[in-house]
Amino acid sequence: xxSVVVAALKKKVLIKTYGCQMNVYxxxxxxxxxxxxxxxxxxxxxxxxxxxxNTCHIREKASEKVFSELGRIRAExxxxxxxxxxxxxxxxxxxxxxxxxxxxxxxxxxxxxFGPQAYHRLPEMIAxxxxxxxxxxxxxxxxxxxxxxxLPEPSAGSNCSAFLSVQEGCDKxxxxxxxxxxxxxxxxxxxxxxxxxxxxxxSQGISEITLLGQNxxxxxxxxxxxxxxxxxRLIRELAEIDGLDRIRYMTSHPLDxxxxxxxxxxxxxxxxxxxxxxxxxxxxxxxxAMNRRHTADDYRRVVDRLRSARPDxxxxxxxxxxxxxxxxxxxxxxxxxxxxxxxxxxxxFKYSARPGTPAAQTTEQVPEAIKSERLQSxxxxxxxxxxxxxxxxAGTNQDVLVERHGNRAGQLVxxxxxxxxxxxxxxxxxxxxxxxxxxLEGFANSLAGEVVTGVSVPxxxxxxxAIA
Ligand code: 5AD
Ligand code: SF4
Numbered sequence: 001x002x003s004v005v006v007a008a009l010k011k012k013v014l015i016k017t018y019g020c021q022m023n024v025y026x027x028x029x030x031x032x033x034x035x036x037x038x039x040x041x042x043x044x045x046x047x048x049x050x051x052x053x054n055t056c057h058i059r060e061k062a063s064e065k066v067f068s069e070l071g072r073i074r075a076e077x078x079x080x081x082x083x084x085x086x087x088x089x090x091x092x093x094x095x096x097x098x099x100x101x102x103x104x105x106x107x108x109x110x111x112x113x114f115g116p117q118a119y120h121r122l123p124e125m126i127a128x129x130x131x132x133x134x135x136x137x138x139x140x141x142x143x144x145x146x147x148x149x150x151l152p153e154p155s156a157g158s159n160c161s162a163f164l165s166v167q168e169g170c171d172k173x174x175x176x177x178x179x180x181x182x183x184x185x186x187x188x189x190x191x192x193x194x195x196x197x198x199x200x201x202x203s204q205g206i207s208e209i210t211l212l213g214q215n216x217x218x219x220x221x222x223x224x225x226x227x228x229x230x231x232x233r234l235i236r237e238l239a240e241i242d243g244l245d246r247i248r249y250m251t252s253h254p255l256d257x258x259x260x261x262x263x264x265x266x267x268x269x270x271x272x273x274x275x276x277x278x279x280x281x282x283x284x285x286x287x288x289a290m291n292r293r294h295t296a297d298d299y300r301r302v303v304d305r306l307r308s309a310r311p312d313x314x315x316x317x318x319x320x321x322x323x324x325x326x327x328x329x330x331x332x333x334x335x336x337x338x339x340x341x342x343x344x345x346x347x348x349f350k351y352s353a354r355p356g357t358p359a360a361q362t363t364e365q366v367p368e369a370i371k372s373e374r375l376q377s378x379x380x381x382x383x384x385x386x387x388x389x390x391x392x393x394a395g396t397n398q399d400v401l402v403e404r405h406g407n408r409a410g411q412l413v414x415x416x417x418x419x420x421x422x423x424x425x426x427x428x429x430x431x432x433x434x435x436x437x438x439x440l441e442g443f444a445n446s447l448a449g450e451v452v453t454g455v456s457v458p459x460x461x462x463x464x465x466a467i468a
Pocket of ligand 1: 058059176177178278280318319320349350351352353354
């Protein structure tokens, strides 16, 4: 009997994740679904019995990667076949959802194609798959049942930080965005299910949870008795879980920042003082063309109110340059907004026309060369702000959640409250604990510090004992 189990556990699955944190979460849950079927994780294509590409469709480049990766996988599948192994090749995620037909046409050796709402049905799909046939199993429906009701308990692995998906899909229909089409309508998980998953993660050693949703602050989960709960109330309840030291959430829409969420930022110490609040543009005409449904000043006001509630709150954001119709003046307004807000970090992208979205159909596309120029100057400004923010940390003490070893022997790397990677020297036993670190220097993408000895931080280990 034992030997049967061991043999069954020998199967290896490679899950390659592209795109956003939601995909990272989904990939982890796919691994949870596959574990009872005997699939253990592997990092290499060589020797894998199954490979899943969990794909992203948000920008053109992200989609293209799938097809180039599939070429490599095909060669490996052929090599495996020569050894008598039928490798199962699966394409999951948003490209699968949006371009299932194209995948089947361009890559007929793909065995499974399934969207982000269908992966709880992986066991049935695998059973139906025939890797030697040329008929992939396709599941890109938006099922009536929620996948969350069918997923097994999450496994935290050996980490101290985890993602928890609380909301999915989007009803905002920004002009440029494929998410409402690939992830479907907005859906919030019930409060009880979220709390259960959070408690399970904390009981497995997780001390930081990032709540995920495409539009996470639109969260309105069914509560117990008293109607729907907003995100602020959910965060307050999660903060009561013993052992949960840090709560974060992403990604937010400025329109859905409500009073309760703002006051939660002021009142819940576990809620980290760092917020990803995409604005996309600082120009009112562009924001209107983007269907963002707020002005640049509305955004400034939301930021001001959040900062009044929590003065040490720092912001990150997303920007798109070269949305159809964006003029030099519009772009200048974006730079002005960036200067006004002062970001700790940000992502910026050239507008990329996505099939089926309203912006892709307009004729006023901005030339590529202008997009590149604008992206460069925006990134220069954002980079300077990020460096200044990191340098301003020098001399402060930060609670650092220690995540991994550094590249150098004896070096550890963790995350401070503002998500910066903090490098410092310390003993291995500090891994997965909260440590008080004095920041010595800030760089473009990280901080360097040293452990503060003799001080313990809430939920952390007294350092004088921890130091070897
Ligand atoms: N082109 C460029 N950037 C995009 N994003 C979303 N859609 C597009 C697109 N079509 C960016 C937005 C969003 C982030 C996740 O990706 O800034 O907030
Ligand atoms: Fe896309 Fe806009 Fe929804 Fe964000 S709010 S997921 S950008 S449609």
